Amino acid sequence: MNSRIIYPNDEGGVSVIVPAPECGLTIEQIAIKDVPAGKPYKVVDVVDIPTDRTFRNAWEYTE
Amino acid sequence: MSITINGTTGIAGVDGSAGTPAVQGNDTNTGIFFPAADTIAFGEGGTEVMRLDSSANLQFNSGYGSVATAYGCRAWVNFNGTGTVAIRQSGNVSSITDNGTGDYTVNFSTSMPDSNYSVVALGNTGSNNGYMTLISTASGNCNITTRTSAAVGPDGTIICAAVFR
Numbered sequence: 348m349n350s351r352i353i354y355p356n357d358e359g360g361v362s363v364i365v366p367a368p369e370c371g372l373t374i375e376q377i378a379i380k381d382v383p384a385g386k387p388y389k390v391v392d393v394v395d396i397p398t399d400r401t402f403r404n405a406w407e408y409t410e
Numbered sequence: 411m412s413i414t415i416n417g418t419t420g421i422a423g424v425d426g427s428a429g430t431p432a433v434q435g436n437d438t439n440t441g442i443f444f445p446a447a448d449t450i451a452f453g454e455g456g457t458e459v460m461r462l463d464s465s466a467n468l469q470f471n472s473g474y475g476s477v478a479t480a481y482g483c484r485a486w487v488n489f490n491g492t493g494t495v496a497i498r499q500s501g502n503v504s505s506i507t508d509n510g511t512g513d514y515t516v517n518f519s520t521s522m523p524d525s526n527y528s529v530v531a532l533g534n535t536g537s538n539n540g541y542m543t544l545i546s547t548a549s550g551n552c553n554i555t556t557r558t559s560a561a562v563g564p565d566g567t568i569i570c571a572a573v574f575r
Contacts, residue, residue, distance in 0.1 A: 352505075356509055356510075358509075358510065360509075360510055362507050362508065362509045362510075362515075363495065363508040364505045364506070364507045364508075364517075365489070365495050365505055365506050365507070365508060366497075366504070367487070367497045367504055367505055367506075367519075368497060368499075368500075370500070370504045370519055371519070372504055372519070377504050377505050377517075380504060380517070381504060381505050381517040381550075381551070393494060396494070398493045400492065400493070400511065403510055403511040403565075404510045404511055
């Protein structure tokens with residue numbers, strides 16, 4: 348699955364949900380289940396997530 | 411040995427034992443028997459080796475010395491926490507959440523009955539003094555972190571977690 352789900356976390360950063368291959372759920376089903384209640388989220392392509400994690404905790408969620 | 415066969419009960423009326431199972435092949439001390447109410451057991455060579463007890467617990471003798479309840483792994487995952495974070499393989503895991511450096515939540519496909527389960531986790535943080543900590547458990551997920559000091563991180567190239575309940 349080449350999609351990721353992002354949402355703002357309580358620490359002011361962004362959390363990235365990585366779907367499990369072959370889990371049998373769609374990306375939307377995973378979002379409904381695994382994004383904390385009340386959090387806005389977006390489904391993005393994996394290539395939109397930086398691979399350089401040097402400053403991972405400084406990532407921010409933007410609408 | 412008495413055997414009753416009819417259209418509703420099939421073969422009935424024989425409980426058998428480990429030494430003389432109710433259902434046998436040509437080997438008369440190997441087969442299925444019924445040692446107690448709501449209980450099914452399996453014998454090999456006259457010795458009980460596996461049982462489904464009246465609480466639906468699976469018990470087996472696989473080096474225990476006698477039949478004992480097996481507690482299964484209810485979820486597991488192996489993932490790469492660096493670069494493009496990705497799950498290699500998993501069971502009963504819908505996703506992991508990358509919360510930040512070294513901070514991951516394992517989300518279960520089917521929730522645990524409660525949060526009182528055990529988590530076993532190991533990770534390769536690229537440091538000889540790295541370790542992992544369990545931050546929280548909930549019925550739907552658990553939060554684990556990699557550490558080499560009081561601070562969370564770094565990321566791990568191989569992070570494994572298994573949940574037993």
